[in-house]
Amino acid sequence: MTENPRPTDYPSPQLRVEALEALLVERGLVKPEMLDGFINRYVNDVGPMNGAKVVAKAWVDPDFRKRLIESGTEAIKELGFEGPQGEHIVVVENTATVHNVVVCTLCSCYPWPLLGLPPDWYKDPAYRSRVVREPRKLLGEMGLDLADEVEIQVWDSSAENRYFVLPNRPKRTEGLSEDELAAIITRDAMVGVAVVKVG
Amino acid sequence: MDGLHDMGGTQGWGTVEIDPNEAVFAEEWHGRAFALSLASMGISGTNLDAFRHGQERLHPLDYLSNGYYGRWLACAEKLIVDSGVLAPGAVEARARRMRGENVEEPSDVEVRKPQYERGGAGSLREISDKPKFSVGQSVKAKTFRKSGHTRLPAYIRGHAGVVKAIRPAAVLPDSTAHFTGEDAQNVYTVEFTSTELWGDGAEAATLFIDLFETYMEAL
Numbered sequence: 463m464t465e466n467p468r469p470t471d472y473p474s475p476q477l478r479v480e481a482l483e484a485l486l487v488e489r490g491l492v493k494p495e496m497l498d499g500f501i502n503r504y505v506n507d508v509g510p511m512n513g514a515k516v517v518a519k520a521w522v523d524p525d526f527r528k529r530l531i532e533s534g535t536e537a538i539k540e541l542g543f544e545g546p547q548g549e550h551i552v553v554v555e556n557t558a559t560v561h562n563v564v565v566c567t568l569c570s571c572y573p574w575p576l577l578g579l580p581p582d583w584y585k586d587p588a589y590r591s592r593v594v595r596e597p598r599k600l601l602g603e604m605g606l607d608l609a610d611e612v613e614i615q616v617w618d619s620s621a622e623n624r625y626f627v628l629p630n631r632p633k634r635t636e637g638l639s640e641d642e643l644a645a646i647i648t649r650d651a652m653v654g655v656a657v658v659k660v661g
Numbered sequence: 662m663d664g665l666h667d668m669g670g671t672q673g674w675g676t677v678e679i680d681p682n683e684a685v686f687a688e689e690w691h692g693r694a695f696a697l698s699l700a701s702m703g704i705s706g707t708n709l710d711a712f713r714h715g716q717e718r719l720h721p722l723d724y725l726s727n728g729y730y731g732r733w734l735a736c737a738e739k740l741i742v743d744s745g746v747l748a749p750g751a752v753e754a755r756a757r758r759m760r761g762e763n764v765e766e767p768s769d770v771e772v773r774k775p776q777y778e779r780g781g782a783g784s785l786r787e788i789s790d791k792p793k794f795s796v797g798q799s800v801k802a803k804t805f806r807k808s809g810h811t812r813l814p815a816y817i818r819g820h821a822g823v824v825k826a827i828r829p830a831a832v833l834p835d836s837t838a839h840f841t842g843e844d845a846q847n848v849y850t851v852e853f854t855s856t857e858l859w860g861d862g863a864e865a866a867t868l869f870i871d872l873f874e875t876y877m878e879a880l
Contacts, residue, residue, distance in 0.1 A: 467720040473756030475727045475734050479693040481755035482738060485747055486697070491704050497696035505685045505692070546699075549785050550829050552850075567669030567814055569713050570729065579695070581683050585729045588674040594816065595670045595855075596864045603676045614866040618669065620812045621848050621871035622784040622831050650679060 509578035510649035512543050513626065516576060517652065518643035520553075521631045531555060534626065538576060547624060548575035554617060555628040556654075561612050562627045563601065563654030565593045566619040573624035577649055584653065594618060604655050627654040634660055662714075662808050663815060665721040670816040670859065686730075694734035701737035705744035706774030709784065710838035714810035715739045745772040775840035780832070786845035788830040792874070794849060798824045799880040802851070802872060810838035813876040821880055822853040825869055833873055847874045 473481070486492040516538055520527040530537040534551035538544065551573055554562040566572065567590050572580040583589055583604070592600045597614045601607075608614065617625040629651040635643060650656035668674075686692035702712055715736035716724065724732055738752050748767040757764045780786050794800055804819040805811075812834045826849065833844035851872050855863040 465718070465720055467722040473753060473760065475694065475731050476688075476690045477756040477759055478738070478752055479690045479697065479734060481752045481759060482697055482734070482741075482747075483693065485751060485755055486700075486704065486741075489746075491746065492697070492700050497693065497700065500696035500699055501686070501692040504695070509685070549783050552826075552828075567816075568666060568812060569716065579685055580729075581679070582687075582729075583677045583679050586674075586677040587668055587671075587725075588677040590668040591671045591674050594868055595859055597866050598864055600676075604679055616866055616868045618814070618868065618870040620814060621828070621834075621873065623828050623848070623850070623871050655679070 504574075504579050508545070508574060510576075510647075510652065511644070512541075512578075513573075513576035513649070513652045514644040514647035515541055516543070516626075517628060517647045518640045520628055521643055522640050527628075530628070543575045545575045547571065548573060550623045551576070551626055552617075552623050553626050553628050554615070556630045556657075558630070559612060560615055561608055561654065561657075562615045562617060562625075563593060563597060564617045564619065564625040564627060565590060567591070567594055568620060571619040571624065573626045576626050577652060581649065583655075601655060606656055627652050629658045632658050632660050662717055662810065663806060664717050665724055666717045667815050669814045690734075691730040694730040694737070698733040698737040701740050704746055705740040707740045707744065707840075708779075708837055710810060710832070710834040711740060711775075711840070712736055713834070714838040717810065744774045745770050746774075777840040777842065780843050780845060784831045784837075785829045786832060786843065788845050788847070790830075790847065792827050792847045792849070794824050794827075794847075794874070794877060794879070796824050796826060800824055800849075800851060800877045801880045803876055803878055807835070809835060811835045811876075813872065814870070816858060817853070817870055817872070820853055820857050822851040822857065824849050825852045826850040828871060831873070833875065835873075835875075844875075848872070849874070849877065851877070 520530050530553050534553040570580050570585040594616055597616050647658055651658045716732045719735055741747050742749050748770045750767050754764050754766040801821045802817045828848040830845050830847050836842050836844040849872050850869050853868045855866040
């Protein structure tokens with residue numbers, strides 16, 4: 463079922479990445495350009511800026527917000543967002559009395575088409591273990607102090623549904639355009655370990 | 662399987678800090694390991710569930726030692742070796758040669774990719790089975806323990822909750838990861854209270870988790 467730990471002189475991951483790629487390229491099983499393409503896509507094209515556009519639109523367009531809550535996958539496709547780890551997107555909305563936060567305790571499942579690849583804190587054993595058991599305490603340690611009357615709802619992504627938090631729109635943003643709103647929306651707010659702030 | 666990967670509610674991990682300036686790939690090899698991992702599933706004829714199970718099969722020390730992309734890389738190697746596309750030890754031997762060690766590389770072995778029927782791309786499936794449970798129904802997570810792959814975390818097993826939503830049907834990871842079939846079935850989001858999961862005195866919170874139908878029983 464499992465195996466013994468590796469010997470202490472086992473080659474580093476840096477070297478093994480090179481070795482694995484070389485062996486596969488020699489056999490014609492992979493092209494370096496294809497790997498470059500995967501990397502470029504997630505460094506440059508797919509990231510939290512996608513999710514921020516979705517949130518900003520939901521804040522200014524009540525009909526879109528309704529579609530987003532009812533059928534997240536279809537609504538985000540309207541903005542051109544889909545792809546791996548986005549087969550079924552469920553959008554959960556924060557309110558004055560409910561705060562949502564997302565985790566994957568078993569690995570690190572994450573809504574890639576909207577947020578890109580997960581940050582280190584999301585993959586950290588401390589986050590994966592504690593947010594389902596003591597979310598308020600952990601969020602406090604991560605810089606988010608929620609009022610006592612706010613109910614915390616934790617979503618553990620254990621199947622192929624991917625959860626995405628629609629944060630509350632901060633006060634004093636009435637004059638901002640959709641693009642200006644998108645610029646203040648953070649990745650951490652869309653996972654639920656922060657709230658959106660102005661300035 | 663019961664193992665380190667099943668982290669929900671386990672203790673002793675300390676705290677976590679957010680790095681606001683984190684790069685998508687902190688080191689160059691992280692990106693390479695990510696891309697090779699995506700490619701590895703096709704090259705080895707396996708699937709996403711087998712990939713997740715591959716990580717669980719790592720020794721706990723190796724699961725942790727090189728972080729997230731370290732376990733992705735180890736898993737990519739494992740799936741490719743399991744399928745016979747590369748011989749056991751081939752990656753290690755090449756890596757040792759690259760750092761100047763005079764080791765021999767193993768000869769190629771017979772390719773033996775898993776043979777199994779796929780019902781389509783991705784994990785979601787259209788099925789004719791009507792959902793066995795309804796929204797609002799009280800249910801209990803089963804208590805099974807198994808040595809293979811499952812997506813029923815230990816902290817949920819045996820606990821009572823309420824069905825919150827019925828989600829699209831999906832392939833059962835417990836079967837798909839082992840290439841025994843897809844067993845596509847209904848998936849539910851189930852709501853649990855924190856006191857049900859963690860006992861009296863638990864911090865107040867509501868926990869939602871997705872469960873495959875076979876993980877559940879009526880209460």
